[in-house]
Amino acid sequence: MGAPKLIILDRDGVINHDSPDFIKSPAEWIPVPGSLEAIARLNQAGYRVVVASNQSGIAREFFDMTILNAIHKKMHDMAQQVGATIDAVFFCPHAAADNCDCRKPKPGMFTEISQRYKINLKGVPVVGDSLRDLQAGYVSGCVPYLVLTGKGEKTQATGGLPPGTMIFPDLSAMVTHLLKTSTPPALHIVS
Numbered sequence: 001m002g003a004p005k006l007i008i009l010d011r012d013g014v015i016n017h018d019s020p021d022f023i024k025s026p027a028e029w030i031p032v033p034g035s036l037e038a039i040a041r042l043n044q045a046g047y048r049v050v051v052a053s054n055q056s057g058i059a060r061e062f063f064d065m066t067i068l069n070a071i072h073k074k075m076h077d078m079a080q081q082v083g084a085t086i087d088a089v090f091f092c093p094h095a096a097a098d099n100c101d102c103r104k105p106k107p108g109m110f111t112e113i114s115q116r117y118k119i120n121l122k123g124v125p126v127v128g129d130s131l132r133d134l135q136a137g138y139v140s141g142c143v144p145y146l147v148l149t150g151k152g153e154k155t156q157a158t159g160g161l162p163p164g165t166m167i168f169p170d171l172s173a174m175v176t177h178l179l180k181t182s183t184p185p186a187l188h189i190v191s
C-alpha cells in the first residue's frame, strides 16, 4: 500500500449546482448530474475525497451553522446512496472583510488538510469552478483542474488560470481522465 491518495474538491459549482443567491438550504443543494457517482469512482480507485469550500453566507448571515450542517448531511446522504464517501468538509465561514487565512484564494484550508492527513499536497488534484479555488490549490502544490459547471465557463473566459490547469466539462469527465492517466503502466508484458 502506498500513501493515501487524496483529491480536494470545491463544493458549489463542482459537486452541486451553484446559485448567485448562495445555497441557503438543503432544498437548494442539487447535485450536478454524475458528480456523486464520480466521487464513488474515486473512492473505488483508493482516493479519499475532501471538500474545501468558501461559505461566506455564514458571515453574511444568509444562513447559520445549523443550516450548513443540514446541507452537508444531505450531501453525505445522497453520496452514500450511490456508494460515495466524502471524507471531510473544510469550509471558511468568513467574509472577505474578515481577512482570515482560510478564505480561498488564501491557502489556509489546504494547509489544514495537509496537517490533518499528514501529507504533502504536492501533486494532489484540486478541482474548482472559480479561479480562487485553483489559486489556493496551486500555491499549496496541488495540480489544478477547472470544471465548466457552475462559474467555470466564466472563469475560463476571464483567463489567468495557474500554469498547467487542465479543463474538463464537469467532475465526471475530470475523474474519468484522472483514473485513466493514473493507471500504472505494466511492468512487463509477457510475449
Ligand SMILES: [Mg+2]
Pocket (backbone or CB within 6 Å): 010, 011, 012, 013, 014, 018, 128, 129, 130, 150, 151
Ligand atoms: Mg465553486
Ligand SMILES: [Zn+2]
Pocket (backbone or CB within 6 Å): 092, 093, 094, 100, 101, 102, 103
Ligand atoms: Zn476564513
